[in-house]
Amino acid sequence: MERFDLSNPGRKSSLMAKFAGSRFGVCGVVPAIRLGDATRLIATHERPEARFLLLEVTINAVLAEPSDRGVHEAVDLVWDLVAADDWTGVRTHFDLNGVIVGFSQAVVGPSEWEDETFTAAMVADVAERANAIEAVLNDVVETYVAHELGAGSLEIEPDPFGTVRLNAPIAQVIANAVSAKNPCCSYLGISSLVTDIAHQCDADGVAMAVDHGMAICAQPSWPQARLIRDERGVITGFDDDVYDGQGLAKAVAQAVLQQDVSDRERAVWGLIYFAVEDPPHDWGHEVASFLEKQRLHAGSGG
Numbered sequence: 001m002e003r004f005d006l007s008n009p010g011r012k013s014s015l016m017a018k019f020a021g022s023r024f025g026v027c028g029v030v031p032a033i034r035l036g037d038a039t040r041l042i043a044t045h046e047r048p049e050a051r052f053l054l055l056e057v058t059i060n061a062v063l064a065e066p067s068d069r070g071v072h073e074a075v076d077l078v079w080d081l082v083a084a085d086d087w088t089g090v091r092t093h094f095d096l097n098g099v100i101v102g103f104s105q106a107v108v109g110p111s112e113w114e115d116e117t118f119t120a121a122m123v124a125d126v127a128e129r130a131n132a133i134e135a136v137l138n139d140v141v142e143t144y145v146a147h148e149l150g151a152g153s154l155e156i157e158p159d160p161f162g163t164v165r166l167n168a169p170i171a172q173v174i175a176n177a178v179s180a181k182n183p184c185c186s187y188l189g190i191s192s193l194v195t196d197i198a199h200q201c202d203a204d205g206v207a208m209a210v211d212h213g214m215a216i217c218a219q220p221s222w223p224q225a226r227l228i229r230d231e232r233g234v235i236t237g238f239d240d241d242v243y244d245g246q247g248l249a250k251a252v253a254q255a256v257l258q259q260d261v262s263d264r265e266r267a268v269w270g271l272i273y274f275a276v277e278d279p280p281h282d283w284g285h286e287v288a289s290f291l292e293k294q295r296l297h298a299g300s301g302g
Contacts, residue, residue: 035071035137037075038078039133039134042058044126048100048103048122050082053090054082055117055133055136055137056111056114059111059137060108062074063140089105091105116136117136119132120132120136121133164206169210170193170272173189173209174190174265176214177217177268178264178265183227183238184222186264190213190271191243191248191249192209194268194271195243195248198248198276198280201276224240225241225242226238226239237253237257238253246284247280247286247288249284251285254292254295255268255271257295258294258295259295270287
């Protein structure tokens with residue numbers, strides 16, 4: 001599987017607006033999302049020594065068990081280290097001018113990606129840093145996959161997600177949907193978009209998806225969907241006449257319920273990535289569960 005290349009994003013690139021993890025689909029659906037989330041966590045940490053250690057820990061954990069279980073363990077270690085907020089095990093090396101030239105640490109054994117880890121951790125711009133960190137992890141994952149599946153096997157398949165990701169009308173539909181004031185508009189627009197792309201992701205399918213999505217966003221009302229609220233009046237989901245109870249519907253609902261526009265947009269790109277790769281019934285409920293946990297965690301201030 002050739003993953004979409006997010007390198008060279010430019011100065012105006014938004015870290016939060018990109019789906020971190022789209023490179024890691026070979027690890028499995030939820031592990032890819034979690035590894036992408038860890039990438040964002042590492043990239044946004046303010047201390048370079050922390051970024052270096054977190055990335056080294058992630059690399060070593062993935063290499064120790066290059067599987068979905070290994071990815072989960074790696075991400076759990078990252079969250080544990082961030083929660084502890086103790087970087088005394090990392091020694092920072094300075095040159096005569098006081099410029100950081102390297103780090104050393106004894107938490108995990110050295111990896112062959114130490115130079116790349118340091119370079120990525122020291123990138124100044126947070127969006128470019130995220131892409132650099134993701135590129136290092138991508139090298140780690142692809143090295144393992146190439147070893148297991150044979151050199152060159154990753155380059156022979158087309159990259160349909162890359163084609164979709166670069167489609168400006170799709171991006172505009174997503175932007176319109178996730179910023180809509182009525183959550184039913186967001187829910188129906190995104191459900192339609194993801195369903196159409198899952199059904200047909202070539203040029204004709206994408207054009208149809210765009211037309212349907214724009215038509216939904218242009219409606220004055222959305223009676224096909226009704227909000228589900230808890231006893232406190234908080235929106236917890238959607239009841240609709242089209243996607244009733246399907247895994248895709250639950251995943252889209254959780255994407256729409258993410259706290260801010262950038263989180264919603266990132267989640268939607270994730271849904272589209274998986275829709276291109278696999279039928280929604282293969283991943284809908286699993287991704288919905290992950291997104292719900294992520295939303296509740298963000299809401300708790302954790």
